[in-house]
Amino acid sequence: MAGKMRRSEAGTSSSSNSGGETVVVDCGRRRSSCGYCKSVGRTSISHGLWARSITVDDYQDLLDRGWRRSGCFLYKPEMEKTCCPSYTIRLRASNFVPSKEQLRVLRRMQRFLDGSLDVNKKVEVVDDPKVSKGTCSCACHEVSSSGTKESLSSKNEEKNRAEHIAKYLSDQVDNAVRSCAESGDFLCSIQLPKASVKQVSPAKRKLLAEGANDLLYSSNIAFQIVATIRRVLAAENDPRHNAENNNLSPKVIAEKLAAALNQLSETSGLSVKACNGHINFYTTATQASSTEGAQIVTGSKESAAGCKRKVCCMRKSAKHSQLKRRKLEIHLKRSSFDPEEFALYRRYQMTVHNDTPDHVTEISYRRFLVDTPLVPVPPSGDGRVPPCGFGSFHQQYVVDGKLIAVGVIDILPKCLSSKYLFWDPDFAFLSLGKYSALQEIGWVTENQVHCPSLQYYYLGYYIHSCSKMRYKAAYRPSELLCPLRYQWVPCNIASPLLDRKPYIVLSDHALLQNGESLLPHASENVIEMQHDDNCDEDTNDILIDDSEEMIEAESESSDDESGPETSGQTLENNDVGDILIGLKGSRVRYKDVQRAFGPRQRSYLESQLLRYKRVVGAEMSERIVYSLG
Incomplete structure (x- = not known):
């Protein structure tokens, strides 16, 4: 089943920069092996949407509800059930204070460009490559004993x-x-x-x-x-x-x-x-x-x-006798297939991640890092859109004409969302993962002049129990998204809580620490949806590749494990009547077409719509057109 978000229906989105529609296919719950804790079973649990297109405003709103994208696939961890709860992490760029290590990375790059860094005596480093600042990450800055x-x-x-x-x-x-x-x-x-x-x-x-x-x-x-x-x-x-x-x-x-x-x-x-x-x-x-x-x-x-x-x-x-000066250029281009980028990606995956050649194909690369559902928005010149526009981009790092790294990013109304970085293994000594993150933070700060709504740098998911993810919290002062109320909590408050338990309702502890009452801040709808004991155990599971590169909605199988639990509930109690339905090219509310379905069809469909509403939120579900064909 599919859905479309219509800007004309929304009205309450963060801005109206984008045109077009957001078209998604609801893939349901997904189970996979976990690339973080390396579990044997399918312990990583998330909800998936396959996006045919999505406006930048809608994707920004989904990010702020804990969603991320891998190619055209959108996913959100089921925080209470998954083995490694993944918290969305962001940084207000204007407040960023670089650490000594981050400053050293900048100085090392400057020395390399000046020609004063002896690259023949470079330290053997496996950089924190933001292997996916939005997904998973590599070993961070490991130095060999001989190095x-x-x-x-x-x-x-x-x-x-x-x-x-x-x-x-x-x-x-x-x-x-x-x-x-x-x-x-x-x-x-x-x-x-x-x-x-x-x-x-x-x-x-x-x-x-x-x-x-x-x-x-x-x-x-x-x-x-x-x-x-x-x-x-x-x-x-x-x-x-x-x-x-x-x-x-x-x-x-x-x-x-x-x-x-x-x-x-x-x-x-x-x-x-x-x-x-x-x-x-x-x-x-x-x-x-x-x-x-x-x-x-x-x-x-x-x-x-x-x-x-x-x-x-x-x-x-x-x-x-003479130092060799180098020239670094950073080019920002719309997401598209580039043979030179693919060659670098292929070398990176096989050298750094030990992928086999048959695993690093052009098709998998396109699906993972080139294909994007985001509807591009051109620059407007009115202070609402930056000079490059909104959408998905590749940021190329070129030294003396040689491509050494590519950052895959999304530029949205409120943020630069960093998705992945791949780099030339010969340049690992430059810590390009850290360097590109610092450049992306700087980009946000610079472009606030052109687009004041651009404030944040999103580093993807943060998993406190995964040591390879800890580098993200080093970009201070960052904050984590509460999985219940979707409020932002400073990392320095969240970190000691996550030391004790991997899943925490962060806003509870943050509010209690400030001596505030929880009730005025909690949305009743959100609380009900997050803690509903009758939540479907579902149904349409899919194995997601550990690297999150091979997510394919077309290959899914649908096997209803337990059957819809809400089959006996009425429409009024479930409150799905205002969800927008797409039927033969038309856009109608579900309450206006429910009589077109038989009792069993209606019962099953309403259970799917209710689960769908839980994961995208009540407000966004009213902007989403749930396509029935």
Whole structure:
């Protein structure tokens, strides 16, 4: 049996961005083996709908009732019955606070693009690939023991090299300070502080200077010199104190010292510039240098520190003569079949998931990640639709013309819903699962300017008992959907509750914690439908593949296990009269056509309609056309 949601009938949807209709086939309850707890039996229980088409508004409403899609198949776990209750999880993008690990992922990608990441010494990582941020996920950031040792050794080597370079630059700045003092530039013969040159972290580069991507080291010695001179002159009541203040500034001194250090560009491959009182050291166009690539070569002259044969020329070896910069492009395109994407998906599935070649077919790929029931909505320019429009998209990550990852997403009136990511196994060291999630969160924030209703990032289902799902809660502050009242509860409140029991009515505990009464917040209809002891044990089960790639409504068998339990109930008690029925192209309410069915047909149909109403909600059931042909 099938149904259609009509926008004209709805009226109460979240917006009216979409045209067209939502056409679904009610597949009933589904039982399958579980890909999360690896149960032997068919312990994963959900309700399924096969969508021929669906408006973005209706899908947004279904998401907020715990539904998800896999291709054209919509499914919702029966939370009280299934072995691994799956809670919808979302994040308000504007409130996102990245963790240290997430910032490290961004820095690693930047170093890779800058060319300063030594990819030959990369850590062997099996990334958290959002294998499906909407379905199941892979092992998250597992590092092999040999990779860990290699990484630590590489980090120690880089740290020592950076310290050596910083020491050399500090000596050179001290030489410049001494030279300027002897020439009378500072107008004061006092003991001046020693210079300290520090490496500039990628996160701080943009705060310091223009051209920050090439900035490697910096010193604030000019500020220390000014403070020292002013303190001495003031203490001695030197009449030059006030006059000195007019001309003595960190900016002026930094410029003098930078001029005295210009010879460094010839001997070290670094250029020196003064910027707002700081002395900054940059890579040059012809001799790039970094903590990963630069090497210290000892010379034959005495250094400023007095050590024999220790003048550093900082020339890079031939192997690292020039850093290779890379270009990352992110392309957003409507969901469609792309041979290059399929080739990458096939390689990803066989390498990361150990799928056999005959399992990764073009047909299965199309059904899982290309086919979509969402009716596309073009951009409107009126602030109600983003520039890309609404619908299903593939987000391609391309480095120097090579496709390295594809994110499958839905863009809806309130959110970006992330469904799946597949990536080139050769680039696992970049943690592309985490990186793409951060990019998708950023996309939502950026597009709020064009479409204010876009507020959230949906990561799919969260299963607290599955360790591979825990990464989703790391995007903070996220919240989980209560399976009873469909209210959103912060993860920090829900997590300790789920430690004790896999299925929890989250809103009960959240309200009690706030000292509020449950009754005003609870919908009587929702409570009745969720806790109805007479709920049908049903009927049309289907095995759903563990990866949720091979869900096929056409192959279902219908075997009524127990028979409809509501056969003796009246229409008034069941209250299905306002459900919209599709009959031979017409759209009518069930109460207007119920007499067209015989007693047995009517009894069976009403039990199906009642179960259907329970899973989609009373409001949406009145917008849905339940097709009878």
